[in-house]
Amino acid sequence: MSRADYYILPDTEPESRAAFLCRLCEKILGLGMRVFISTEHETAARQLDQQLWTARPQSFVPHVLLGGLPASPIEIGWGEQLPNHREVFINLSGRLPDTAFEFERIVEIVIQTPEVLAATRENYARCRDHGLELHRTDMRHRS
Template identity: 35%
Template sequence: MTRIEFYVLPDSEQAGRARAACQLASKGWQHGLSVFIRCQDDQQCNELDELLWTFRAERFIPHELHGVDPLAPVVIGTEQPPASVQGLLINLSTTLSPHTDQFSRVIEIVNQQPELLTVCRDNFRLYRQRGYDPKRVEL
């Protein structure tokens, strides 16, 4: 069964979620997992694409937008199904992915922004209703 984790950041800074996504994508890729970063919209996809180019000066994180190369080690997209199954989904969207079962692990990144906390609490309950056992991880 897919492992679901909610990584909780201590602040409400929106950029912190993007940096955490980059860090997690780098770790997942280094551990041999295919990584799909699911964004809210195309603008967030493009912003994350730019951030991944500059995130680590000493190490390149091989990534691409889904429309360009859905088989890249780290793929950035929205609602597209993953080209590789059993990888890592990093969900920055406010909704659950319709492709959750195609991943071995899903990470939801939460910060202290009140609206996002409310949405993520609802998503936590939805995962439980669907038979998953989501965990909370404080960062």
């Protein structure tokens, strides 16, 4: 059964999303899985590409814009782009595209902004309606 993981951050800044994404990608790579990160548009994909190189100076998260070289276990795309694999789909593009349901795992990183919260609520309902196993990690109350 496919699953959807929701990580709820206490922050409102988009940069906190990128920092968490970096740590999450390291963990997913450690599990031997490939990752596709979906953004809304090319500018967002290129910004994320830069943020992943600088988010954690002590780490290395190998990634590439979809179709770029050398090949990488983490690919960043936008719009309707999709990778060749169907392992992990990380949604940073708002509304979850229907093609995301083809993946083994969907991941949402939630920050406390009205736009992200509204999109995430809708995506959560769609994942539930598709019968995905839902997991929620609320990081707002951790010390």
